[in-house]
Amino acid sequence: MRQIPKHYLALAAFLIGISIVFAAWSALKRPDDVRNENAGFVAEAPAPEKAPKKKSSTVPWPMYGYDRARTRNLQVDIRGPFERVWRYGDKTLLEFPPIYAGGKLWLIDNDARVFSFDAKTGKILWTKRVGRLNASSPAYRNGFIYLVNLEPGQVMKLNADTGKTVWRRDLPGRSESSPVIRGKTLYFGCENGQLFALDTRNGKTKWATWLGGEVKAAPALYRGILYVGDYGGNMNAVNARTGKVKWQSGSQGSGFGTGGRFYSTPAVAFGRVFSGNNDGRIYSYDIRDGTLAWSYSTGGYVYSGPAVTRTKRTPPTVFIGSFDGNIYALNAKTGSTRWSKPVGGQVIGSLTVLGETVYIAEFSNTTTLGYDTRTGRQVFEYPTGTYTPIISDGKWLFLTGYSSLHALEPVKRNKGKARAKARKAN
Numbered sequence: 001m002r003q004i005p006k007h008y009l010a011l012a013a014f015l016i017g018i019s020i021v022f023a024a025w026s027a028l029k030r031p032d033d034v035r036n037e038n039a040g041f042v043a044e045a046p047a048p049e050k051a052p053k054k055k056s057s058t059v060p061w062p063m064y065g066y067d068r069a070r071t072r073n074l075q076v077d078i079r080g081p082f083e084r085v086w087r088y089g090d091k092t093l094l095e096f097p098p099i100y101a102g103g104k105l106w107l108i109d110n111d112a113r114v115f116s117f118d119a120k121t122g123k124i125l126w127t128k129r130v131g132r133l134n135a136s137s138p139a140y141r142n143g144f145i146y147l148v149n150l151e152p153g154q155v156m157k158l159n160a161d162t163g164k165t166v167w168r169r170d171l172p173g174r175s176e177s178s179p180v181i182r183g184k185t186l187y188f189g190c191e192n193g194q195l196f197a198l199d200t201r202n203g204k205t206k207w208a209t210w211l212g213g214e215v216k217a218a219p220a221l222y223r224g225i226l227y228v229g230d231y232g233g234n235m236n237a238v239n240a241r242t243g244k245v246k247w248q249s250g251s252q253g254s255g256f257g258t259g260g261r262f263y264s265t266p267a268v269a270f271g272r273v274f275s276g277n278n279d280g281r282i283y284s285y286d287i288r289d290g291t292l293a294w295s296y297s298t299g300g301y302v303y304s305g306p307a308v309t310r311t312k313r314t315p316p317t318v319f320i321g322s323f324d325g326n327i328y329a330l331n332a333k334t335g336s337t338r339w340s341k342p343v344g345g346q347v348i349g350s351l352t353v354l355g356e357t358v359y360i361a362e363f364s365n366t367t368t369l370g371y372d373t374r375t376g377r378q379v380f381e382y383p384t385g386t387y388t389p390i391i392s393d394g395k396w397l398f399l400t401g402y403s404s405l406h407a408l409e410p411v412k413r414n415k416g417k418a419r420a421k422a423r424k425a426n
Contacts, residue, residue, distance in 0.1 A: 030252075030253075030254055031252040031253070033252075033281070033294070033295045033296060033297055033335075034252070034292050034293075034294055034295045035294050035334065035335065036291065036292060036293050036294060037334075038291075039272075039284075039286045039291050039292070039293030039294075040271050040272075040286045040287075040288055040291075040293075041270055041271055041272065041293070041332075041333045042270050042271035043270060043310070043316055043333070044270075044310070045075075045309070045310040045311070046069065046071045046073055046269040046270075046308055046309065046310070057394075058100075058103070058393035058394050058395055059074065059076065059392070059393055059394035060100060060101040060102070060140070060393075061074070061099055061100040061101070061391045061392065061393065062099055062100070062101050062139060062140040062141065063099060063137065063138075063139040063140070063178065063179070063180055063181070064096065064097070064099070064136070064137035064139070064178035064218055064265070065178075065218065065220070065265060065267070065305065065350065066352075066391070068180050068182065068220065068221040068222065069220050069221065069222045069267065069268040069269060070180075070218065070220040070265055070266060070267045070268065070305065071267050071268070071269055071307065071308050071309075071353075072267065072305065072306075072307035072308075072350055072351060072352050072353060073269075073307055073308055073309045073353040074352075074353070074354050074355075074392055074394065075309075075311065075355060076354060076355055076392065076394045077355050078354055078355060078392060078394065078395070078397070078410060079355070079357075079410060080379070080380060080410060080411070081410070081411045082397060082408040082409060082410055082411065083408065083409055083411050084406055084407065084408055084409075085120075085122070085396070085407045085408065085409050086121060086122030086406075086407045087122065087404060087405070087406050087407075088115075088117065088122055088124075088404060088405040089401075089403065089404040089405075090109065090403050090404070091403055092109040092110055092111045092113070092403055093109065093110040093402065093403055094107065094109050094110070094387075094400050094401070094402065094403055094404070094405065095110055095135050095349075095387050096108065096135060096136055096137045096178065096387065096388060096400075097137055097387075097388040097389075097390075097391050097398075097400045098117075098137070098391060098398060098400070098405065099137055099138055099139065099140050099145075099391070100119060100391060100392075100393050100398065101140045101160075103118065103119050103120065104116055104117065104118065104119055104125065104160070105117040105119050105398060105405075106138050106140065106145050106160065107405060108130075108134045108136065108137065108138060108147060109134070109403075110133065110134060110135060111129075111132070111133070111134070112129060112130050112131035112132055112133055112134040112149055112150075112151070113127055113128070113129050113130070114127065114128045114129075114130055114138070114145075114147065114158065114163065115127050116160070116161075116163065117405070119393065119396070119398070119407070120407075122405075122407060125161075126162060126163040127163070128158070128163040130147065130149060130156060130158075131149040131150070131151055131152055131154065132151040132152070133149070133150040133151035134147075134149050134150055134176075135150055135176040136148055136175070136176045136177065136178040136179075136218070137178045138178075138179070139178065139179040139180060139181050139186075140160060141181045141200070143159070143160050143161065144157055144158065144159060144160055144166065144200075145157075145158050145160045146158075146179050146181065146186050146200070147179070148171070148175035148176070148177060148178075148179060148188050149174075149175065150174040150175065150176055151174060152170070153170065153171040153172070153173050153174045153175055153190070153191075154168055154169060154170055154171055154175075155168070155169050155171060155175070155179075155186070155188065155196075155198065155203065156168045156169075157200065157203065167202060167203040168203070169198070169203040171190050171192075171196075172190065172192045172194070173190045173191040173192030173193075173194075173214075174190070174191045175188060175189065175190045175191060176191075176216055177189035177190065177215055177216060177217060177218045177219065177228075178218040178265070179218070180218065180219055180220070180221050180226075181200065182221055182240065184199060184200045184201060185197050185198070185199065185200065185206060185240070186198045186199075186200050187219050187221065187226055187240065188218070188219065189211075189215025189216065189217065189218070189219060189228055189230075190215055191214045191215065191216065192214070193210055193211055193212070193213055193214055193215065193230070193232075194208045194209060194210055194211070194215070195208070195209045195211055195215055195219065195226065195228060195236070195238055195243070196208050197240070197243060206243075207242065207243030208243070209238055209243040209244075209245060211228070211230040211232070211234065211236050211238075211245075211248075212230045212231075212232025212233065212234040212236070212248065213230040213231035213232030213233070213234070213261070214230060214231040214232075215228060215230050215231075216231065216262075216263050217229050217230075217262055217263060217264060217265045217266065217275070218265040219238075220265065220266045220267060220268045220273065221240060222268040222287070224239065224240050224241065225237050225238065225239060225240060225246060225287070226238040226239075226240050227266050227268055227273045227287070228262075228265075228266065229251075229261075229262020229263075229264065229266060229275050229277070230261075230262060231261045231262070231263075232259065232261075233250055233251045233253065233259025233260050233261060233262070233277075234248045234249065234250055234251070234262075235248070235249050235250075235251070235262065235266070235273065235275060235283065235285055235290065236248050237273075237287065237290060247289055247290035248290065249285050249290030249291070249292060251277050251279060251281070251283060252279060252281060252295060253279050254279045254280065259279075260277035260278055260279030260281065261277065261278040261279070262275055262276075262277055262278075263276075263277075263278060263301075263303045264276035264277065264302055264303055264304060264305050264306070264320075264350075265305040265350065266305070266306070267305065267306045267307065267308045267318075268287065269308040269316075269332070270308070270310075270316050270332050270333070271286065271287055271288070272284045272285060272286060272287060272293060272332065273285045273287050274306045274308060274318050274320075274332070275305075275306065276301075276302025276303060276304050276305070276306065276320055276322070277302055278301050278302070278303070280297055280298050280299065280300055280301060280302060280322070280323075280324075281295045281296060281297050281298070281302065282295065282296040282298065282302055282306070282318070282320055282328070282330065282335070283295050284318070284332070284335060293333075293335070294334060294335030295335070296328070296330060296335045296337075298322035298323075298324050298326065298328065299322065299323075299324030299326070300322045300323030300324035300325075300346070301322070301323040302320060302321075302322050302323070303323070303348050303349075304320050304321040304322065304347050304348065304349060304350055304351065305320075305349070305350030305351070306318050306319060306320040306350070306351065307319045307320075307350065307351040307352055307353045307358060308332060308353075309353045309358075309373060310332075311355075311356060311373065313356055313373070313374045314356065314373040314374045315331070315332075315338075316331070316332035316333060317329050317330065317331065317332055317338055317373065318330045318331075318332050319351050319353065319358045319360075319373070320351065321343070321347025321348075321349075321351060321360055321362075322346075322347055323346045323347070323348070324346075325342055325343060325344065325345055325346055325347070325362070325364075326340050326341065326342050326343065326347070327340065327341050327343050327347065327351070327358070327360050327371065328340045329358075329373070329376060338376075339375070339376035340376075341371060341376050341378075343360055343362045343369055344362050344364060344365050344367065344369075345362035345363045345364025345365050345366075345367075346362065346363040346364060347360055347361070347362055347363070348363050348386075348387055349361055349386070349387030349388035349389070350388050351389070352388070352389055352390045352391065352392075353373060354390070354392055354397075356372060356373050356374065357370045357371065357372065357373065357379055357380060358370065358371050358373050359380065359389040359390045360389055361385035361386055361387055361388065361389040361400075362385070362386075363386055363387075366383075366384055366385055366386045366401065366402050367381065367382065367383060367384070367385055368380070368381070368382040368384065368385030368389045368390065368399055368401075369381055369382075369385075382399060382406075382408075384399070384401035384402065384404060384406070385399065385400065385401055385402075386400075386401065386402040387400065388400055395409075395410075396408060396409050396410075
């Protein structure tokens, strides 16, 4: 038998080694983004909360994300220019925005102090220390506010008018999962990996469901199903009545067998659940069965919670920011880019859509910016803002800075004209 030359054997071994390395690299590299044209999609506008009875009435913003589906989308015609009516300032970080109902605002700072403000004047009505560390917004319902704490890990119900504690329950871990309420049930996540349903009347546990990892995001609630991501990399759909998991769907991760982590609070609209992920992607899942409809890679972590809208001018669109310093307006059905803009710094907090304007706060220069939802043209700038930018009562803007809260009122047209005339005369 003829002997095969050694250099042929060496070449064959080399080629086999290259093939193995390439196969391993292909299996472990960052997965490509997904586009699934067969995933379900419903093109109607996100369902609004109850409209005010009178034009003069204000609109409640009773929880983080505005509504239970966390759409962060309030369709009101509120336009600038704006003037500041009042300002509250302190040295403590305000990582999460206030909530609003019935002429009052409630806010929790990072030192776990709860404040109640008169929304028109900025007067502090009461304040209460409820712990040592907090990073969430409370939720309001029927004269009470509900909140969770990081340190100590606890959940509380307070009288909204007085701040008096109605009940308090210890948790098996820390929580920064802003609560959502339906009927007599309070829902939130915990860093021990469970999603909780508590009776609002007494704080007793109705059910507690284990998910795939720490739950830092706030759950969104839509048609009886809770949607929330976890730090095990799963997006979860959980029956709100029973706590039974309907489906779990994974994230793609950054490669080398890793999974992504969901810090972003999701938004539910158009038959989809949308959320950012620490693997640098934005995800869209079919709410029926968790099918991954699309994913979109950015250049950094996506802690930001998305805002979703559809208007006469703007087709179904998802707005979200990234640590890469950009805001993205994505086609809600396909995940393709409608427009994107650099905003000057990292985007960490969630966005807000008011009418035809999407608002965003950027971390580096601590500025709040507003963009036309259809074109991406900048239409608003305010020299403070860091995390979540704005909520509204339908009349005013309430803007959260790094450690300050600002009430902004639209300048009336005749008032603006008078000022312009006065400037011209001078």
